[in-house]
Amino acid sequence: MSTTFDLIVLGGGPAGYVCAIRGAQLGLSTAVVEKDKLGGVCVNIGCIPTKALLHSARMANVIAHEAKQLGITVGEVSTDYGVAMKRSRQVSEQNSKGVEFLMKKNKVTVIRGTGTLAPGKQVKVGNDVYTAKKAVVIATGSRVKGIPALGLEINKTTVISSDEALFLEKVPASIAIIGAGAVGSEFADIFNAFGSSVTLIEALPRILPLEDAEASDAVAKSFRKRKIAVHAGAKVVKADVGPNSVTLQLEVGGKTETVTAEKVLMAAGRAVNTESMGFKEAGVQLTDRGFVKVNPKTLETTAAGVYCIGDVAGPPMLAHKGSREGVHVAEIVAGQQPHPIMYDNVPSVTYCHPEVASIGLSEERCKELKLDYKVGRFPFSANGRARASNETEGFVKVIRGAKYGEILGAHIVGGHASEMIHELAVARENEYTVEEVDLAVHAHPTLSEAIAEACLDSMGRVIHT
């Protein structure tokens, strides 16, 4: 096997493997170094398997609670987390195999093992040394991290992370989830549907703290309806980790509450993988926050010819942001001048039910920035397709500039929010205003009509409410 490549990518996650494919498309001889399975956290222990479990959860809820109303008779409904888990593993497996196939198809060499960066654009894997003629790309990703300060080290039995939650054979009778961002909220939905007694704990004043407040409130309301105990603005002051259960003391709004659960899921905080891979020796510096320091335009690190993409290059830590950076760097290395990455136009999605998808600024942020804006809203309860599908929870909210009508932010809560946000992503990328979004004819009846209606509402011209 050759030891010299144009491009060597360190890490085969969604940032790294996409970078490799784009590099290969542009004629670069390319290698990817991966110590585990191709596809990284996303495919194997992140985005993909959780979506499989969420599908099981949604189906369980529909069959248990809506079947009768839909004219379907079912007997006693029971769930088996172990079976759903195994199916989610198969889905991950298929996706990882798919990435392997893509590597072959694009003639990307996959080097198995842990790669270490060495000066002079070299990568060591075991005793082998590989040299990059053009560039090395760091795409080493991130991993779960507990909050040791709370006395909650991940012990993998009673205190677990998503890494363990994805492999449980059976659902715990009760679970306390610390951190109500995307990961925490998705697992709250999953465990609740499989019969667990779920307590969701968030230190910030509301769940999904980075989303628009209206979106947070809508999900919290939906969760509470399904008997998920939601504690926002709650501080864990004490944790007693026993052999079979954990007792947490919370401070919520000046009052103390005690929660005892079979397991605690730590769903807050991720650490980036920058240690013991020769970064420092190769001249790759880190930022104060521990990410790899990059030139924001070219994503080149402080070592010439070494680039960095994905989680390890800085937030937002999202697979699709990493993939875009992978394409960007591959094109730069191949001598092209790609268009700048619009970091303010990266959609953010949480796949619990109802889903939450957003792009751009929240209304709170618009206020902080003292922007002159107008808000348009449309509830799915007023949308024909949503009523027909029994998916009337949620809304579309569009925030536009008061003067020019540009879309400052958009927020969707609803059964298919994740699929709907891209209309607004395209609009923003092309600087369409709310008027152009409405001018595009929307098919009837569709959930997407709610987007056009919210745009109209922001101009005071809504039709259906």
Place this chain on the structure above:
Amino acid sequence: MATKVVMEALSPTMEEGRLVEWKKNEGDQVATGDVIAEVETDKAVMELVARASGTLLKQLVAAGATVPVASAVGWIGEPGESLPDGDGAQAAAPAAKPAAKPAETGAASASAAKPASEPVAPAASEEQAAPAVTPSGRVKASPLARRIAKERGIDLAGIRGSGPEGRVIQRDLEGVTASAGRPGGPMATRQPGPPHRDVPLTQIRKTIAKRLVQSIGPIPTFYLTSEIDMERAADFREQIKVTRGEDAKVSFNDLVVRAVALALQQHPACNAWWQDDHIRYWKASHVGMAVAVEDGLITPVVRDADLKSLWEIGAEARELAGKARKRRLTPAEYTGATFSVSNLGMYDIEHFTAVINPPEAGILAVGSIAEVPAVVGGAVVPRKRMRVTMSCDHRVIDGATGAEFLRTLKQLLEHPVALVL
């Protein structure tokens, strides 16, 4: 079976090439050995020749694009021939149209001899240089940009777009005022439009930058020294004092700042910022001047010094220096210089070198004015002389470029009447 035209390694060290110009258009007949394009390598502009005969079916890259060695740039084959997937799946259809033309005469060789001055596809990297007007006169602009332009009375035809295909987008209108985009508006002292011009690095500039950085560190600096006769400048100051009074006096430093500002206008190559992947050439001469303060130094900026009179420069320089010493400068007053001057003449320093303040590409170190023996008209006479040394970022400024700037500066200071014209 169509033949791929690839970017060939035209020099031993070439890793990528910039396709400068297509010499054959889609549909043109080519014979083996015909020049089909000009390619800029890391060293020179070379010719890319056809390795097959037939019709140039498809140009896969636009002129101006940089592509790695061995990647496909076009296809040669028979008219109507379908091209393999990937590199040109959709290429067959557009190729069919122009290919029909040579068939009219059947004289393949005649069309092969077409002059090379045929219009070529707009260059990807040049998109940003030209206003976003299509041949039909339509201006490419985003809906948001159109609204902003309408509201502010900006004519989009005069704006350079930085979006896809040179489309005007919101950021292109930042800081643009109504008159800026409108042709025939009131004639300003400076050409309207953006304050600077960004020029992508050519292959030779890339190579120069890479090699020099390897050699002597992140800013490859070289120094040019020139001795300037300041007899006339000294006279000039006296004359001003006599005719306009003590209050209107002008310092040597004011003369230098004004001369630098004017010389930069004549040598825009020195009025530039190094921006890693491009060089930014500024229209205005914003001259920074190093001022010693209690525990360091700061470089306040005389903005638009090329449009200001000696007296305006003098008044502003004194105000800025005073503010600097009192630490009252606002960030706007000490950032944005396009070139700097550091003057240690008052400390009786004959000659020194100054450190470049990046991203600026040059700084002028000004020494003391001293009477030294000089040969004038065959006789040794005492003359007031001043030595200046320019530090140049070699990635932006080459030796000859810097030397020409210094020659202009010398001429201006030796003929100071030019500074008040």
